[in-house]
Amino acid sequence: MIDVAVVSFAQRQEASIPGESEVEFMVPLMEQAKAAVGLTQPEIGFTCSGSSDFLAGQAFSFVMTIDGTGPVPPISESHVEQDGAWALYEAWVKIQCGGIDTAFVYGYGKSSPGSLRDVLATQMDPYYVCPLWPDSYAIEALAARLMLEGGHVSERRLAEIAARSRANAASNPHAVRAEPKSVDEILAEEPAVDPLRPSDLPAEADGGCAVVLAAGDRARELCERPAWIRGFDHRGDAHTLGVRDLTTSMSTRMAAHRAGVADDKVDLAELYGPFTTSEHLLIDALGLDEDATAINPSGGALAAHTMMASGLIRIGEAASRLWRGDGDRAVAHATSGPCLQQNLVCVLEGD
Amino acid sequence: MADDPLAPPAALAGDVTVPEAVAGAEPVQSVCTPIRLSYTYTPGRALSRYLRAMADRRILGERCGETGQVFVPPRGVSPLAGTTTAGVVELADTGYVDSFNITRVPIERRPDLKPPYCSAWIVLDGASVGFMGLVINIAPEEVRIGMRVRAVWKPDDELETSAANILGWEPTGEPDEVIDDYERLGRAQPAQP
Numbered sequence: 001m002i003d004v005a006v007v008s009f010a011q012r013q014e015a016s017i018p019g020e021s022e023v024e025f026m027v028p029l030m031e032q033a034k035a036a037v038g039l040t041q042p043e044i045g046f047t048c049s050g051s052s053d054f055l056a057g058q059a060f061s062f063v064m065t066i067d068g069t070g071p072v073p074p075i076s077e078s079h080v081e082q083d084g085a086w087a088l089y090e091a092w093v094k095i096q097c098g099g100i101d102t103a104f105v106y107g108y109g110k111s112s113p114g115s116l117r118d119v120l121a122t123q124m125d126p127y128y129v130c131p132l133w134p135d136s137y138a139i140e141a142l143a144a145r146l147m148l149e150g151g152h153v154s155e156r157r158l159a160e161i162a163a164r165s166r167a168n169a170a171s172n173p174h175a176v177r178a179e180p181k182s183v184d185e186i187l188a189e190e191p192a193v194d195p196l197r198p199s200d201l202p203a204e205a206d207g208g209c210a211v212v213l214a215a216g217d218r219a220r221e222l223c224e225r226p227a228w229i230r231g232f233d234h235r236g237d238a239h240t241l242g243v244r245d246l247t248t249s250m251s252t253r254m255a256a257h258r259a260g261v262a263d264d265k266v267d268l269a270e271l272y273g274p275f276t277t278s279e280h281l282l283i284d285a286l287g288l289d290e291d292a293t294a295i296n297p298s299g300g301a302l303a304a305h306t307m308m309a310s311g312l313i314r315i316g317e318a319a320s321r322l323w324r325g326d327g328d329r330a331v332a333h334a335t336s337g338p339c340l341q342q343n344l345v346c347v348l349e350g351d
Numbered sequence: 352m353a354d355d356p357l358a359p360p361a362a363l364a365g366d367v368t369v370p371e372a373v374a375g376a377e378p379v380q381s382v383c384t385p386i387r388l389s390y391t392y393t394p395g396r397a398l399s400r401y402l403r404a405m406a407d408r409r410i411l412g413e414r415c416g417e418t419g420q421v422f423v424p425p426r427g428v429s430p431l432a433g434t435t436t437a438g439v440v441e442l443a444d445t446g447y448v449d450s451f452n453i454t455r456v457p458i459e460r461r462p463d464l465k466p467p468y469c470s471a472w473i474v475l476d477g478a479s480v481g482f483m484g485l486v487i488n489i490a491p492e493e494v495r496i497g498m499r500v501r502a503v504w505k506p507d508d509e510l511e512t513s514a515a516n517i518l519g520w521e522p523t524g525e526p527d528e529v530i531d532d533y534e535r536l537g538r539a540q541p542a543q544p
Contacts, residue, residue: 018393019399021397021398021426024396027428031433057390057392067428070429070431072431072432113390113391113393114389118388127382
């Protein structure tokens with residue numbers, strides 16, 4: 001196995017970015033991530049991105065954003081119609097294949113031009129479920145009801161997760177929702193999509209992020225304390241919600257097992273839980289001890305939810321903290337699809 | 352954590368049986384499930400400037416700070432250098448035909464386009480790349496590469512923030528461009544790696 005590390009990260013998240021196209025707001029992030037480690041595009045071995053035509057409302061929307069990388073002379077490039085965390089996985093596999101020692105990865109999403117809760121209905125089964133246009137928050141509320149009625153979680157526990165996200169987000173300049181609120185204040189909120197309260201829902205955002213990966217000695221040249229990828233796996237649950245147990249996350253459990261999360265202490269974890277209910281399930285499925293592990297020190301995806309980037313941002317946030325010496329071992333998680341349908345787990349370590 | 356993380360969930364256990372009531376039902380041959388999503392699209396900084404200028408019969412391009420090339424329509428980024436464009440350039444509404452084709456079959460949704468008609472890449476004076484347009488007011492078989500053309504705009508009272516303001520491109524009657532001279536035409540080829 002070739003040692004690969006995250007060596008650079010740049011992000012932008014705002015409630016909406018109405019005046020700029022995707023490529024216009026991504027170019028400065030791409031430049032920033034590459035400049036931070038002194039790399040130019042022709043020196044980079046492989047480039048991979050994650051985005052969605054369903055958010056952009058146009059076919060092959062990612063092609064225009066490739067202009068922002070500087071693709072002349074021609075570059076080796078790929079794209080996933082998924083969160084950028086999966087683009088990073090593809091880049092990691094590409095480095096494992098040999099022949100290159102750097103990769104550039106980015107993910108972005110501008111969901112504000114459309115109705116995200118409707119757009120997300122199109123990721124459901126196209127024959128049985130999508131024609132019913134289920135609202136994405138309502139789908140999660142079905143899972144939340146099962147969890148609450150089955151005694152898997154309490155409303156107070158969900159409010160505690162929401163309060164922690166808000167408190168941690170206060171020190172994150174990229175957070176969209178960072179106003180502190182007490183557990184009791186959150187419990188006093190009127191449900192928005194019963195049983196979920198407004199603080200249980202993600203603060204939707206436009207934005208994106210860019211990451212540089214490097215292998216072995218190259219990583220040490222570029223970064224004082226690289227965030228080494230020590231375990232990496234992603235797994236998917238069944239697409240049909242009805243056959244799944246929505247009160248647990250089987251695929252996260254399996255990915256965590258294969259990535260070796262439990263092999264050593266975890267100082268911090270950045271989890272892509274769009275809802276408080278999802279964060280609760282993830283902590284359990286990853287086997288994390290909240291007394292020993294800082295959960296979502298950035299505020300997580302509850303504080304700023306940028307479709308197609310929030311997962312890659314979790315990896316970047318976790319890596320940034322290792323560079324700064326805020327910990328030695330971190331877990332970053334990304335999800336995709338309704339009710340934690342697909343999950344990616346990345347274990348990162350500083351030297 | 353569960354005892355065996357690799358064990359399938361209980362919901363997947365057991366057999367599925369078709370209820371008696373639907374056992375002999377006629378198979379459904381097809382279903383129609385229409386999908387419609389509505390977006391309030393914003394084109395971004397560069398295209399917004401470009402579209403606003405269109406309403407004044409002006410064509411804006413943008414210059415690459417590294418190569419000096421001018422791109423139109425502008426997208427706010429140089430697709431060669433991967434950098435934010437360095438400045439806005441107002442282009443003439445004249446240029447030459449870089450390539451063209453003649454369409455001899457009708458398009459269902461464009462009854463206004465009567466075959467045969469000529470679509471072309473027009474390189475505007477001062478631009479480094481071609482720009483899509485129709486060549487009009489000339490028989491299609493007389494269109495040739497290098498032919499000089501000018502924009503035919505909609506009447507002033509019909510101008511909008513839209514590229515549709517240009518109805519087409521008509522011949523100017525000037526001598527043809529010699530298009531093998533790429534350097535002179537500002538179309539320097541990118542350096543080879």
